[in-house]
Every structure is written in structure tokens, then in C-alpha cells.
Amino acid sequence: MRAPTERQSAPETRDRILDAAEALFVEHGFEATSMRMITGQAGANIAAVNYHFGSKDALIQEVFKRRLTELNRRRLAALDRLEAEAGGAALKPSRIVEAFFGTALEMAADTAHGGHTFMRLLGRTYTEPNGFVRQFLAEEYAEAVERFLAALYRALPDVPREEILWRFHFMMGAMSYAIAGTDALQLFAGKFDDADPERLLPRLMSFLLGGLRAPLPGQGVPGENGKGAPRTQN
Amino acid sequence: MRAPTERQSAPETRDRILDAAEALFVEHGFEATSMRMITGQAGANIAAVNYHFGSKDALIQEVFKRRLTELNRRRLAALDRLEAEAGGAALKPSRIVEAFFGTALEMAADTAHGGHTFMRLLGRTYTEPNGFVRQFLAEEYAEAVERFLAALYRALPDVPREEILWRFHFMMGAMSYAIAGTDALQLFAGKFDDADPERLLPRLMSFLLGGLRAPLPGQGVPGENGKGAPRTQN
DNA sequence: GTATGATTAAAACAATCGTTTGATTGATGA
DNA sequence: TCATCAATCAAACGATTGTTTTAATCATAC
Known part of the structure; x- marks a missing residue:
């Protein structure tokens, strides 16, 4: 059975997981953040993510x-x-x-x-x-x-x-x-x-x-490569 | 024994590993790139990275x-x-x-x-x-x-x-x-x-x-918050 | 009280991770 | 010819990964 995505019944754990994941993702990145770190910080069981979201990737998407x-x-x-x-x-x-x-x-x-x-x-x-x-x-x-x-x-x-x-x-x-x-x-x-x-x-x-609003770069004649300064007055 | 960092003897494998790592890091990121992916693409043995660089982190630094x-x-x-x-x-x-x-x-x-x-x-x-x-x-x-x-x-x-x-x-x-x-x-x-x-x-x-060279933002009087447009003429 | 169904819990799953070991290779210089 | 040593190899290490399973818990409706 898949996760009950559109239920009003489980607000607590689900949101705590999202908040924890958000904070950990910004601190360590997606790959370096493990499910155990997330559920640990959220005070939830390791199985909670897969139950509520289906997978780690689906959790990332939901975040x-x-x-x-x-x-x-x-x-x-x-x-x-x-x-x-x-x-x-x-x-x-x-x-x-x-x-x-x-x-x-x-x-x-x-x-x-x-x-x-x-x-x-x-x-x-x-x-x-x-x-x-x-x-x-x-x-x-x-x-x-x-x-x-x-x-x-x-x-x-x-x-x-x-x-x-x-x-x-x-x-x-x-x-x-x-x-x-x-x-x-x-x-x-x-x-x-x-x-x-x-x-x-x-x-x-x-x-x-x-x-x-900067002046447009000189319409570079093909062959005149980019080494030179663009046309600005500064 | 540690890696012979400053030898002229081992140019081949070392450089192939650096090139492979560079390409894989940009494609998958650091965490998602495994040692086996790197050494595989470089045509080297899995142990080669630790031999030449000491660790994955040291390899990243060298890249x-x-x-x-x-x-x-x-x-x-x-x-x-x-x-x-x-x-x-x-x-x-x-x-x-x-x-x-x-x-x-x-x-x-x-x-x-x-x-x-x-x-x-x-x-x-x-x-x-x-x-x-x-x-x-x-x-x-x-x-x-x-x-x-x-x-x-x-x-x-x-x-x-x-x-x-x-x-x-x-x-x-x-x-x-x-x-x-x-x-x-x-x-x-x-x-x-x-x-x-x-x-x-x-x-x-x-x-x-x-x-x-843009005009400086209005020297925001404390209390006048940022919602309004900065002072530009456009 | 009892059945129902959503939620939580502990434990284990196979897979993969970075790293290490110990043996082997191959070229070098004595 | 033999010793030396950097380099490579296959194999395994323990730890950790995301996910699954199975049982226990909980609230709600009949």
C-alpha cells in the first residue's frame, strides 16, 4: 500500500520530518543527509519517511x-x-x-x-x-x-x-x-x-x-574574439 | 607508507584519476561519485586512489x-x-x-x-x-x-x-x-x-x-524597509 | 468491547560505501 | 643475478546506505 498522501490525519510526524529534512539538507546536502539523521532529528522512526513519502527522493521533492x-x-x-x-x-x-x-x-x-x-x-x-x-x-x-x-x-x-x-x-x-x-x-x-x-x-x-540596463555588448563581429573589453564607458 | 606526492615517476595513472574524478564530480557531485566509478573510468584499480592520494577527500582537494x-x-x-x-x-x-x-x-x-x-x-x-x-x-x-x-x-x-x-x-x-x-x-x-x-x-x-556601476541604493533610513523600489530611474 | 485502519516500532534486508591488506608485477641499479 | 621499491592487483574489511518486513500501538466507529 502506498503512502496516504492526501490525508488530514497525520500532520505531526509528516511536518516534523519535512522541517528536519529541510534543515539538514541545507547543512549537509542531499546525499550526505541520511534517513537516520532526518528521522533522528524529527524524533520519528526510521521507517516513517518511507511510510509517509514513499522514498527519500520523494521526500526531497516534497520539501x-x-x-x-x-x-x-x-x-x-x-x-x-x-x-x-x-x-x-x-x-x-x-x-x-x-x-x-x-x-x-x-x-x-x-x-x-x-x-x-x-x-x-x-x-x-x-x-x-x-x-x-x-x-x-x-x-x-x-x-x-x-x-x-x-x-x-x-x-x-x-x-x-x-x-x-x-x-x-x-x-x-x-x-x-x-x-x-x-x-x-x-x-x-x-x-x-x-x-x-x-x-x-x-x-x-x-x-x-x-x-x-547596462549598455549592450558590442555586436561582436565574428572573428573578433572576446579578449577585448566590452563597450562600456567605465 | 604514504603516497609519493612529489615523485616524477607516476604520471600516467595519477593524472587519469584526476581527469576522471573531475568529469564525474561535475556530473554527479562529490558524494554521489564513488571511488569505483572514478577508478573504473580511469582504468585503474580501486586501490589506486588511496595509494596515490591517501583518501577521497585528499583527491577532491587535489582536483x-x-x-x-x-x-x-x-x-x-x-x-x-x-x-x-x-x-x-x-x-x-x-x-x-x-x-x-x-x-x-x-x-x-x-x-x-x-x-x-x-x-x-x-x-x-x-x-x-x-x-x-x-x-x-x-x-x-x-x-x-x-x-x-x-x-x-x-x-x-x-x-x-x-x-x-x-x-x-x-x-x-x-x-x-x-x-x-x-x-x-x-x-x-x-x-x-x-x-x-x-x-x-x-x-x-x-x-x-x-x-x-549602478546607482547606490537609497541610504535606507532605518525603519523604511525594503519593500519600495530602490532609487533608479528605470 | 470489538473490529478497523492508520501510525509507529524494532529488526533485518541486500547493496554499496571508503579503505586496507597482502601478494604480484615490472623496471631499476648494484 | 639478485635485491629494491614504486605500482598494480584481487579480495576482503567493517560501516553505513535506503528500504522492507512484521508486529505492536493507537484512536475511532460500530
Whole structure:
């Protein structure tokens, strides 16, 4: 018999396992976190994971699903709001970027309900080698990426879509680092005097918008390779 | 007896193991890559890793060391060259950024000598949970980060050092994604019509410099939290 | 009280992990 | 020709992995 996925009866253990798994995954990674570590921290029996979720992989998926679905729901709701306010007109790029990345940072700032822990985990997982995790994340993100890219295309009609795509990609990277931040690779350990999370949003947003609005790279004549500086005035 | 680390006698097997490990690590991650997978792909005996390197952890370190030492050596050489040319004057920020990130992208573009594989691995490893890998990377990077930050501080005397630090952090994230790129999280799978690696450098450089030169976020009056848009004109 | 069905518990499963052992190989120099 | 020593090999080590099994426990409805 399979796990009773949609029952209202077992809230306790199931949620404790999800919370424990989330915290341990961010600390040790998926592979290095054993079922015994998870159930131990959750105060549950070793068999509980397979009973409630079916397998370790299914647990990993559920850890992401319960938060990621909500995150992208909020993102799309913010975009809906913007588009309703604009009433057919193109949106300002800054508002689009804010809706996407600001919403993520809002969740990352929520230390009370586990949002912070999860966003650190998510930041790391974008580069996760594990195939099924990647595919699952891509599916969860598909709609949001589609809608936000479309909004950016409309907002920046003069910028080649290829460039917008790349810059959206770069922005994702900057945000991941911003959130994994001071606790991921401690490359700047002890250098941050002011790691106030309140100021992270405006800091990141300035950077992202600066990158998005940067002068386009010189339309590289094929054969003139990339060694030279791109066309900027700095 | 320990491994003969500094002998000229055993080039073959040792290097084949390093190459195989590098390729497998980028594909499956450290934990999910077993000694038997490595030695199998390298055409060596299972005992060869412990003989030549001492342990799996030591092998991981060696995989990074042989490339990372060279990468940061080139970075520092590029910075030395710039400073020699400038003869005491402050450098242009664009040149500093180019010396640091351009050098990395150069190595990433080198598919012939394994540089490409390694840079994909490195991009992922910045967010590696494994403690000893993080510490090792931080040590390898310490000098380069120190010198490049100092150069940026000099080049941008009017920008608070705190902001430069954060933006350097953001740039690292954008670069990691740029390199891990199309094969990491396939969030934009099938969307890139033009993934020409020749054009990646100018594209990334424009973005990074745009972010670095972006208007500073409004000096947030404590209490005015981050929900509002930062002060940009877009 | 008794049956029902979801949940928990202890114990064991086969498989794989990183590492070690002890013997063998093959080239080197005396 | 023999000794030396780095290198390779097959085989096994104990520990840990995710998962399964079987029995016990619990609350609820009849």
C-alpha cells in the first residue's frame, strides 16, 4: 500500500520530518543527509519517511514543493497585480524584476516560518547535479519563468530577447549568491561589517537593475574574439 | 607508507584519476561519485586512489588545487600587469573586473585541456555544503580576493567599501551561473538560440559592469524597509 | 468491547560505501 | 643475478546506505 498522501490525519510526524529534512539538507546536502539523521532529528522512526513519502527522493521533492509552489504563486500574483494596474501598458522593468526577485528575498527574510532556511537551500540547489532534482525544479519554475520573460520582452522591446534571457540568467545567479550569502562559501568571511538583511533587498535590486540596463555588448563581429573589453564607458 | 606526492615517476595513472574524478564530480557531485566509478573510468584499480592520494577527500582537494592555483596565478598576474602599466595611478574598474572574471571565462572556454569541465565544477562548488571543501576553497582564494578588493577600493574611492564587497559577491554569483550555464539547472532549456561561448564574455562583462556601476541604493533610513523600489530611474 | 485502519516500532534486508591488506608485477641499479 | 621499491592487483574489511518486513500501538466507529 502506498503512502496516504492526501490525508488530514497525520500532520505531526509528516511536518516534523519535512522541517528536519529541510534543515539538514541545507547543512549537509542531499546525499550526505541520511534517513537516520532526518528521522533522528524529527524524533520519528526510521521507517516513517518511507511510510509517509514513499522514498527519500520523494521526500526531497516534497520539501521543495511545499515552499516553491507558494513562492511562485506569490510571484505570479505580484505580476498579475502589476499588469492589472498598468491596464495593458508595458511595465517598467524595475517593477518586474522587483516582483520576481523581491518576492524571493521577502521569503528569504522570513526566519520565523522556515522561509530563510528554504531559500538558502534553494539557492544551492539551482546548481545541483542530481538529475531528478533539476528536472523537478525546472517544472516547478516553468510557468513563472515564462510569464516573467514575456513581461520583460514587452517592457524592453528594443533589447534583443537573447540578451534579456542571458541577463535574467545572470540575475538568478546573483540572487542565489545573495541568499546563500554569508553562509555558503565563506569567501568574504569576516569582511561584511553590515550584513543587515533589511538592506540586502535594495542592495541586490540596485545591482540587478544596473546589470539589466547596462549598455549592450558590442555586436561582436565574428572573428573578433572576446579578449577585448566590452563597450562600456567605465 | 604514504603516497609519493612529489615523485616524477607516476604520471600516467595519477593524472587519469584526476581527469576522471573531475568529469564525474561535475556530473554527479562529490558524494554521489564513488571511488569505483572514478577508478573504473580511469582504468585503474580501486586501490589506486588511496595509494596515490591517501583518501577521497585528499583527491577532491587535489582536483581543485591543480587548476585553481593556476587560475588565481593568472588572475594575479593580470592584475600585476595592469598595475605596472598604470604606474601608481588607480585602475579603471572595468579593467579590474575583466582581469578577475575574464580570466575565469578564458579558462572556462578552454575545452581542450579540461578547463571547461573544471570551471563548471567550480561554479557549483561555491555553494558546496561540505565543510572541508568550503574551507579549502576559501584558503585558495584568500590572496586573490584580498588583492582584487583592494584594487576596487582604490578604483572606486567614493563608493562605500561595504557596497563594493556586496557587489563583488553578486558578480561572483552571476559568473558562476554564466559558466555552470546552460547545463546546470535547465531553467531556460531550449530558450537559448545563441549559446555561443565566444559571446559569453562580452555579455557577462556588460552585465557585471552595469551592476557594479549602478546607482547606490537609497541610504535606507532605518525603519523604511525594503519593500519600495530602490532609487533608479528605470 | 470489538473490529478497523492508520501510525509507529524494532529488526533485518541486500547493496554499496571508503579503505586496507597482502601478494604480484615490472623496471631499476648494484 | 639478485635485491629494491614504486605500482598494480584481487579480495576482503567493517560501516553505513535506503528500504522492507512484521508486529505492536493507537484512536475511532460500530
